[in-house]
Amino acid sequence: MRHDKAAMVIELARRMAASAEGLTLTEMASEMGVGRRTVERMRDAVLALYPAAEEVSDPPTKRWRIRGGLSAFEQAPTAEELLELTKAAQALRLAGEPARAQALESLERKIKSATRSTALNRLAPDLEALVRAETIAVQAGPRPSADEAMLAAIRGAILAERPLDFTYSRPGAEARRRSVAPCGLMFGRANYLVAADRESGRIQTFRLDRMSAVAAGEGSARPPAGFDLSAFANRSFGIYQDEVEEVVLRVTPDGAAEARAWRWHPTQTLMDLPDGGVEVRFTASGMRELAWHLFTWGEQVEIVAPQRLKAVMAGELAAARRALDRAEAGAD
Template structure:
């Protein structure tokens, strides 16, 4: 059997061992990125090589899992995999995310502790060389914060479906005590709690660095039954949520190549124009954040719609102009 097929079999076995409910044939196809016949052959090879595989009836289909995990030999990570874990932890720490960095660093220590000493000794020189050869460029922008105690309280409330209370203070507004049904967390340029107001049911976002006295309460507070955090996050260009609109941008020919490789939004479509320019369309909220981003495109980006985005850009330009005028006084 070719080496790449052997790697696919081991990877599929790892997937079966990592899933508590087991993998269906459709799950296996997704993991392998292969057709049904190839996936069936890979599954049969796993069944032959790993007799501990359990077959679970899940009408109208079946699932397969490996209880008890795999041996250290079959699970040893590569130097590249360990490098990505190290870089992810370093990236969080460089961005000021000490709690999330500590969690990944703890995972890294556990993984290394589980590796056989001979394998770890063989990997160490390559890992050290790769760590020295790669780094993460820290981008200018807000320095997000996520207190470990606050994160633990929020995550506990999410898992237990309990209400969450906290004091929320926004600049220029009086601090208020809020009581919400927590829906999840969004991490980005700033870190946010996504929650449903217990009185109105309205989904709102709250910056973690503006929250204090965070405490899970008694009783039950569930998110709306149809709420999807991924779909909610995908509505906005950034984090801020407001009215969703159809955005149309024209990127000039000199910026078209970069625009084609840019991920503007999950709903984006790109249209090639006769003059070499590119028209980008997507549906999103967060016009102010989008206007800020469009500053980086300079003269290459033209806003065709909506009007609210044009207004946001004009207001941002005016604010920048006023700041320059003050600096010249």
């Protein structure tokens, strides 16, 4: 068996050991990127090499898993894997997310403690060199915050399907006590709790840095039936949720190459234009965040639709103009 095929068999074994319920042949083929016959041969090789591998009946199909995990030799991390884990923790800490960074750093220590000392000694020089050679570029923007106790309270309420009680403070408004059905967390330029109103079921978002006295409440509180957090997040261009509209942008030939490589939105479609430009279409809410983003494209992007996005962009331009005029008047 060639080296690449042996590596694929070991990788399939890792995935089978990582799944508590086991994997079907269809799931194996999808995860490994191979056809049905190939994955059947790989599964047979895993069954022959790993005595702990077992078949699990799951009508109308079958699943296979490896109970008890794999040995330290087979699970030894690479320098690149440890590097990415280290960088992810560094990025969270630089972004003002110490609780989430600490969780990754704890995972890194557990992985290293479960790795044989000979493997760690072999990895150490490469890992040290890669850490020195790569860094995180810190970008301007808000510093989202969520302390460990708050995250633990929110996650605990979600797992227990209990209501979440907290005090919410908005700028210019009186703080008020809220009790909601927590649906999930969205992390980004700001961190948000996504929750449903316990009476109407309406989905709302709450900034974590405006929440205090967070605790699980009494009783039961579940997300609305069929709610999908990923689908909810994909509605918006950024975080803010408002009316969903069809967005049409035209990018000039000068910016077309960058636009084609840009991830605008999960629903995006791109169409080449006769002049060498490109038309970008997607369906989203959050026109103010989109307008802020379009500032970075300068004259390379024309807003075709919707009209509301044009109005929001005009308002943001006017606000920027007023701020500049005040600064110039103050300098006189």
